Amino acid sequence: MYPISIGITIKKISPLFPIKFRSLFFSNSSAKNVPSDSILAEKLVSSLERCGDVNSLKRLHACILVQGLETNTFLVSKLQNTYAFFGLLTDSRSVFNRIINNNLSLWDSVIVGHYKAGQSDEVLRVYLDLKQRKIGIYGSAFTFTLKSCIHLGRPEFGKAIHVDIIKFGLNTNQFVGSSLIGFYSMYRDMADACKVFDEITERDLVAYTSLITGYTHTNDHRACEAFAIVQHMQTENLEPNRVTLVSLLQATAHLQLLNHGELIHAYAKRRGIGCVDEAFQTSLMDMYIKCGAPNKATMVFHTMSIKTTSCWNVLIAGHLKSSQPFEALNLFSLMAQEGHRFDLITLANGIISCANLGLLQVGKSIHGYMFRHRVQLDVVANTALVDMYSKCENCINARKIFDTMKDKDVISFNVMIAGYLQNGHACEAIEAFHNMRTLGLTENEATILTVVSAFSDLNDIRQGRSIHGYVITHGFESKTDIANQVLYLYVKCGYIHYARQIFDRIKHKDLVSWTSMMMGYENLGHVYKVINLFQEMQSEKQLTPDSVTLTCLLQVFSQLGCLTQVKEIHCHVIRASMDNQITIMNSLLTTYSKCGMYNISRVLFRKMRTRCLASWNTMIAASGMHGDCVGALALIEEMKKEKIVPDDVTFMSTLSSCSHSGFVEGGLNLFRVMKEEYRIVPREEHYGCMVDLLGRAGQLDEAFDFLKSVPPTESGSALRALVAACRVHGNNEMGESLGWCLLDFDPEHSSSYGLVSNMFAESQKWDEVARVRESAKQRGLEMTSGYSMIEIDTFDLPLIYLSIFTFLYPSRPTSLISTGDGKEKQQQRRCLLQAAGDIAHHRLWMIDRLGERQRPAHQGFEETEFDRILFQSLLICQDRKSKKHCKIGKMKYILLESGHVNGFEEGIQY
Secondary structure (H helix, E strand, O other), X not given: OOOHHHOOOHHHOOOOHHHHHHHXXXXXXXXXXXXXXXXXXXXXXXXXXXXXXXXXXHHHHHHHHHOOXXXXXXXXXXXXXXXXXXXXXXXXXXXXXXXXOOOHHHHHHHHHHHHHXXXXXXXXXXXHHXXXXXXXXXXXXXXXXXXXXXXXXXXXXXXXXXXXXXXXXXXXXXXXXXXXXXXXXXXXXXXXXXXXXXXXXXOOHHHXXXXXXXXXXXXOHHHHHHHHHHHHHHHOOOOOOHHHHHHHHHXXXXXXXXXXXHHHHHHHHHHOOOOOOHHHHHHHHHHHHHOOOHHHHHHHHHHOOOOOHHHXXXXXXXXXXOOOXXXXXXXXXXXHHOOOOOOHHHHHHHHHHHHHHOOHHHHHHHXXXXXXXXXXXXXXXXXXXXXXXXXXXXXHHHHHHXXXXXXXXXXXXXXXXXXXXXXXXXXXXXXXXXXXHHOOOOOOHHHHHHHHHHHHHHOOHHHHHHHHHHHHHOOOOOOHHHHHHHHHHHHHOOXXXXXXXXXXXXXXXXXXXXXXXXXXXXXXXXXXXXXXXXXXXXXXXXOOOOHHHXXXXXXXXXXXXXXXXXXXXXXXXXXXXXXXXXXXXXXXXXXXXXXXXXXHHHHHHHHXXXXXXXXXXXXXXXXXXXXXXXXXXXXXXXXXXXXXXXXXXXHHHHHHHHHHHOOHHHHHHHHHXXXXXXOOOOOHHHHHHHHHHHHHOOOHXXXXXXXXXXXXXHOHHHHHHXXXXXXXXXXXXXXXXXXXXXXXXXXXXHHHHHHHHHHHXXXXXXXHHHHHHHHHHHOOOOOOOOEEEEEEOOOOOXXXXXXXXXXXXXXXXXXXXXXXXXXXXXXXXXHHOEOOOOOOOOOOEEEEOOOOOOOOHHHOOOOOHHHHHHHHHHHHHHOOOOOOOOEOOOEEEEEEEOOEEEEEEOOEEO
């Protein structure tokens, strides 16, 4: 009785079955002229090859047994392999065990059959059985056993096979040697692969190609060795074939050697290699894409006579890697129009394109296609959907898909965490990170980067220090990217001292490290530390400032009024061909305007190649800052002609310009247009501009009436503007009553305290001044003040002297105090300065903010002409009607007060 698993017994077979069975193949033959066993065996082999189901296979097996053909080695090996192909390993092993003998062909066939059926573990088991019998081993058995070791990740088993190969003397065989080269190459052990290559006596194209492929798969600098091997191969009169060229294209793609790739392409054309071969054409497209030439990849694609789905996938994925999602989505649409069938990779690439473009509706339609066609989504496709919904600001759907995923991996969690962070849900991002750890998944560098960013958004130093500790304990602090993110965390929380400690510990500082530290200093007003740090960075010759670094520097120089340095940065931008970057150009516009160079800002704006809405808003704000209301309104009209829709920031800047210029009618009309034509809901800043507009024009009653119509939640800026207007126009009664209301309404705004304090000081109500300042002090608020920026460039002084002077109101009147550098330098200044006009008030206290020392009042340092001119410069902003011109040698100075700029050169305002 045969094993039950075969599913048939001899007793169940009719005695006439052989005749009947043979008649299936030879219908015209009689029973007397039945074919020989060899002919029948050939027919059975053919039937086994065409066998499409298990039942037919078992009937064929039964026929083999009845006909007594179980001793036919070739037929039985085919039967055994067919069982293995259908995954019936028990039946396959049973067949093999019943016919087992010392026929090496049979053993070899069994090993090959198991390998082709994907049963690599069975290959190793059969190999060990064969080895124990000590009857020898064919070279092909070694080849497929080595391949099975690669599939199973068993390098130690493969090395043991190498020892057996040497024992059998097959290490010099070109086929076995090529298999060994492939084995060692997969584990990037190119030293042993080269040793095997050198032992091969007759090296053919297969051996050379195996070694070339091995170097290609290293994915590092060693890939360039592949080209040297090709040159050596050609000296032995061996020319590359299709497989060789595919490997060379992969090496070229990794090394991004476009010229080499084009030479390979030209060689293939001349030899007629790969013209209709999908693998070669796909590798060629991949090479062009990775070498930064997606257009050439597209040309190759269009020359293909047959475009398979995999070819479409390569080109679509290539455009995505080249940051061309729009082109990728166009290819996706073209593929659908031409009737090609989508596979899971195509759909995932389509979703990724929609994610990068923010096309939610298109992404939903692709998702619907997946649902209608019941596409079984894998982790990659699901992750792409999560990413798409997250980037399209639909975190709810992203979370729904994420929750339905069965096999979540680290990448899935990274995408979900990043999605939460992009949509402002830092707490949910941190919660997802904790869930990932609960599932036992190990975080990678991308995870930590995203999580540290989430803690940065929380602005919670306690939690921030906890994640910093996690970074240290898990060994991530040595990673420069993560260290930069931790540095930014402390900068964001305002702990610049801790940030500097992190910065000093970074061994390999990159541009992000330096820029983050400079931004931290700039945010806290440590402008000179920013400049010193930048000078230190310049000593690192391999680092070149980018647009972010230069923007930070421009913000610093705009505070200092360093026009010379601003021009130097502008020159660097032009030399580095960065003048096409909108961000840096917008920063230059702002900086020039803050430095008093409004005309330069206007010229620069006209010369910009590309202008976005932010560019227009920046220029309008500059116009308002310099009181050019006509210019601001002209820009609004120009925007309409160019079909650029203004936003709330545009109108806020224009209203501010109307306010500073006293253009009441134009401001009122603009406010109406904003609400009625553009349907923009006014914000607190808009109401503040309108009250300031009326207040500056002296229409205090109208301003007060307008204030009554402002929503209570948006009235802070408007109330502040009305108090300032009362101060300017001397309506102390209204101003004082509104001032106390302002402090009650907005007790956390530092400028409110300065405004009310100054108003009481002008009325010489010093007790009220002290009361207001004490209230601000108790709340820990610092009151900002107007300041003058002076840049002196003379023949007598070799260097530019820059100083910023701040004017404060003390609690009692005091004499004017200057805090310059030294007596010798002050004497030089006296020779340069000529004061014109009288000082109307003596209640200001002037402090050199950038001076090294500060002299107290009781030293009685005498008032100088230099002091008077600085003092008067601030008063120009406060009272334009009584302003006095002054001439200070070759001197330029900028006055900045309440966001308004006045520039003077040789005593004349410009």
